[in-house]
Amino acid sequence: MILLVALLFAGCDNPKEKSDLKGWRKEVGQVRIGANTGEENPTALARLNAYQAYIERSTGLPVKVFEAADYNGIIQALASGQLELATMGPAAYANARAQMGTKVAPILSPRTAEGVSGYYSALVVRADSPYRKLEDLRGKTVGYVDFNSASGYVYPRWALKQQGFDPDRFFGKTAISGGHTQGVLALDNGQFEAVFMVASGGTPQTGFTTSAMHVLAERGIIKIKDFRIIWSAGPIPNSPYVIRTDRPQAFQDTLRGAIAALAYDDPATWVDIGLGEGSDMKPMQPEDYGDIVAIRNAEVSSRRNRTGSGSSRP
Amino acid sequence: MKGRVKAVLVSAIIAAVFVQQRAHGQTAETSPFRVLVPGAGIIGCDARGDAAAYRSHLQKRLNRPVSLCGVESSTAAAAALGAGKAEMVLLDPIGFAAVEDRGRAILAGRVSAETGRVLTVAVVLKSAGKDTLAKLTGAAPIVAGDKPASKDVPLRALADAGAPVASFRPVLVMNDDNAAFAALRTGRGNLLVLTAGARQRVCLPLDPKSNPCADLAEVWRGRPTAPFAFVVPKNMPIGDRHQLIGIHIALHFEAPAAMAFITRAMPPAVALDPTEAGALLIRQP
Numbered sequence: 001m002i003l004l005v006a007l008l009f010a011g012c013d014n015p016k017e018k019s020d021l022k023g024w025r026k027e028v029g030q031v032r033i034g035a036n037t038g039e040e041n042p043t044a045l046a047r048l049n050a051y052q053a054y055i056e057r058s059t060g061l062p063v064k065v066f067e068a069a070d071y072n073g074i075i076q077a078l079a080s081g082q083l084e085l086a087t088m089g090p091a092a093y094a095n096a097r098a099q100m101g102t103k104v105a106p107i108l109s110p111r112t113a114e115g116v117s118g119y120y121s122a123l124v125v126r127a128d129s130p131y132r133k134l135e136d137l138r139g140k141t142v143g144y145v146d147f148n149s150a151s152g153y154v155y156p157r158w159a160l161k162q163q164g165f166d167p168d169r170f171f172g173k174t175a176i177s178g179g180h181t182q183g184v185l186a187l188d189n190g191q192f193e194a195v196f197m198v199a200s201g202g203t204p205q206t207g208f209t210t211s212a213m214h215v216l217a218e219r220g221i222i223k224i225k226d227f228r229i230i231w232s233a234g235p236i237p238n239s240p241y242v243i244r245t246d247r248p249q250a251f252q253d254t255l256r257g258a259i260a261a262l263a264y265d266d267p268a269t270w271v272d273i274g275l276g277e278g279s280d281m282k283p284m285q286p287e288d289y290g291d292i293v294a295i296r297n298a299e300v301s302s303r304r305n306r307t308g309s310g311s312s313r314p
Numbered sequence: 315m316k317g318r319v320k321a322v323l324v325s326a327i328i329a330a331v332f333v334q335q336r337a338h339g340q341t342a343e344t345s346p347f348r349v350l351v352p353g354a355g356i357i358g359c360d361a362r363g364d365a366a367a368y369r370s371h372l373q374k375r376l377n378r379p380v381s382l383c384g385v386e387s388s389t390a391a392a393a394a395l396g397a398g399k400a401e402m403v404l405l406d407p408i409g410f411a412a413v414e415d416r417g418r419a420i421l422a423g424r425v426s427a428e429t430g431r432v433l434t435v436a437v438v439l440k441s442a443g444k445d446t447l448a449k450l451t452g453a454a455p456i457v458a459g460d461k462p463a464s465k466d467v468p469l470r471a472l473a474d475a476g477a478p479v480a481s482f483r484p485v486l487v488m489n490d491d492n493a494a495f496a497a498l499r500t501g502r503g504n505l506l507v508l509t510a511g512a513r514q515r516v517c518l519p520l521d522p523k524s525n526p527c528a529d530l531a532e533v534w535r536g537r538p539t540a541p542f543a544f545v546v547p548k549n550m551p552i553g554d555r556h557q558l559i560g561i562h563i564a565l566h567f568e569a570p571a572a573m574a575f576i577t578r579a580m581p582p583a584v585a586l587d588p589t590e591a592g593a594l595l596i597r598q599p
Contacts, residue, residue, distance in 0.1 A: 058556045107564075113509035114463045115428030201515055206490050209515040220522045253375060254553050257560030261420075261588040278433035278510030280587065283564040 024248035034086035058258035071148035091150035094296035106240030113278035118235025119200035121151035139172040143195035159233035180212035343378035354579040356384030367571035410594035418591035422540035423583025434471040456503035458494035471538040542580035
């Protein structure tokens with residue numbers, strides 16, 4: 001809803017009528033970027049506006065950044081042509097791909113200095129709870145993030161099934177928390193006995209350094225030591241920047257180049273928008289997300305079979 | 315006479331259409347985008363095989379003619395850029411030195427899927443008082459892992475920056491970031507050489523009041539000098555530069571034959587990464 005209101009408001013100044021635009025710039029008219037809570041760093045959301053001046057300078061077009069409360073708002077705005085570019089989780093991209101086909105494509109995703117471009121789903125419990133391993137959560141109340149979240153719903157459910165656990169029968173009760181940070185806060189408040197969340201900046205072997213828990217701890221809201229990761233799955237390909245492929249090729253190339261160059265052109269802004277020092281952007285193509293698309297499609301089919309309703313809900 | 319009038323009229327119509335099209339931005343740029351590449355087997359401007367694939371791909375994506383010509387040396391390519399006779403040239407650091415006031419690097423090779431030009435930091439204990447690279451003579455370096463991105467590239471970056479690496483004691487390789495920081499603090503070495511990402515991960519405060527790295531000082535940060543890079547005029551509009559970057563960083567999967575040419579031109583690149591303007595600068599300590 002926030003997104004739709006913002007887009008409606010944006011429609012009032014119709015930048016496409018600007019007579020000084022030429023060629024592909026005239027055709028595109030403006031750059032509308034959609035973002036919601038990122039899979040790797042939920043706090044990056046508000047700071048994504050820092051892109052605006054940079055992208056405007058690069059493309060020569062007015063830039064607007066729109067935020068949505070959930071993944072679905074971004075997907076719908078992209079599908080209806082109200083956005084040129086969006087950042088979203090891999091499962092949200094899989095949903096967009098299912099709706100839009102080749103009209104949407106991933107172009108970039110973050111990569112660490114060490115060349116790693118994946119992250120994990122982690123199952124977290126309170127440190128003072130008795131739960132030490134997955135089996136301890138049989139019949140317990142568990143929180144997912146969002147139906148369109150790779151690390152908070154789609155991927156862990158697939159991984160659990162691969163390990164012989166049916167998440168719909170194994171846990172006692174499940175609910176959607178609405179976000180990674182919301183999930184951790186709900187866990188802290190005792191609403192859940194465990195929650196799924198994103199974990200990155202490391203591996204299960206080295207431990208993780210970036211997650212919703214770390215973000216909340218940095219703000220002084222929780223303490224990392226009050227929580228424990230008891231299970232993880234991954235790596236999942238990092239969240240992509242996706243673009244509408246029906247925009248002019250020169251525009252797509254310029255935008256991809258601008259975002260990829262930011263780490264080198266303006267490292268301070270790069271870090272300020274929540275991207276890691278020394279990290280960069282890996283160019284991506286649809287094939288890179290083939291597995292997550294297949295997993296998400298299987299999850300949707302399974303849910304339809306369970307409900308028997310044929311619902312199109314993602 | 316009648317023929318001349320007709321010719322003038324036709325010319326006027328063509329000119330009017332051209333002006334109208336320009337006003338609406340509908341025409342493609344007709345002047346060639348001139349690329350010069352030394353040492354890739356192109357004789358004159360007769361691009362064949364994978365060179366032709368590269369020229370063709372660039373021409374299609376830029377929507378304007380592209381001339382791709384061989385040149386005898388990086389220095390000659392630099393001279394052409396400096397004289398305004400090329401829009402993009404492939405240079406090495408020696409060639410770049412001649413045009414560093416007029417050109418900027420935009421793209422360099424990536425040697426593997428995992429390893430680019432890693433942003434490196436050199437960290438010491440504050441109490442050591444070593445605040446310049448020159449003061450690192452005889453240092454005992456510690457690295458966080460033995461993969462190229464964690465060891466070889468950061469050490470090369472330090473050497474490229476002019477650190478006295480020949481005087482360094484053998485490198486202590488720790489398994490991970492935290493172990494490397496612990497080794498510095500317990501005196502097993504006195505110089506931590508690691509990726510900026512590793513420093514950020516370990517030094518990230520886990521609550522607003524903490525500073526896990528208050529006892530440490532960063533002596534230097536930077537990337538290794540690129541052995542080759544595409545260079546464009548400094549005054550190239552930022553959007554044009556970004557368009558070139560956007561085209562080239564996806565070359566390895568969008569146009570593999572074109573990438574094969576780039577690999578020959580700047581071995582052993584498997585892909586291209588954007589660069590900072592001074593990626594080819596030979597730094598002084």
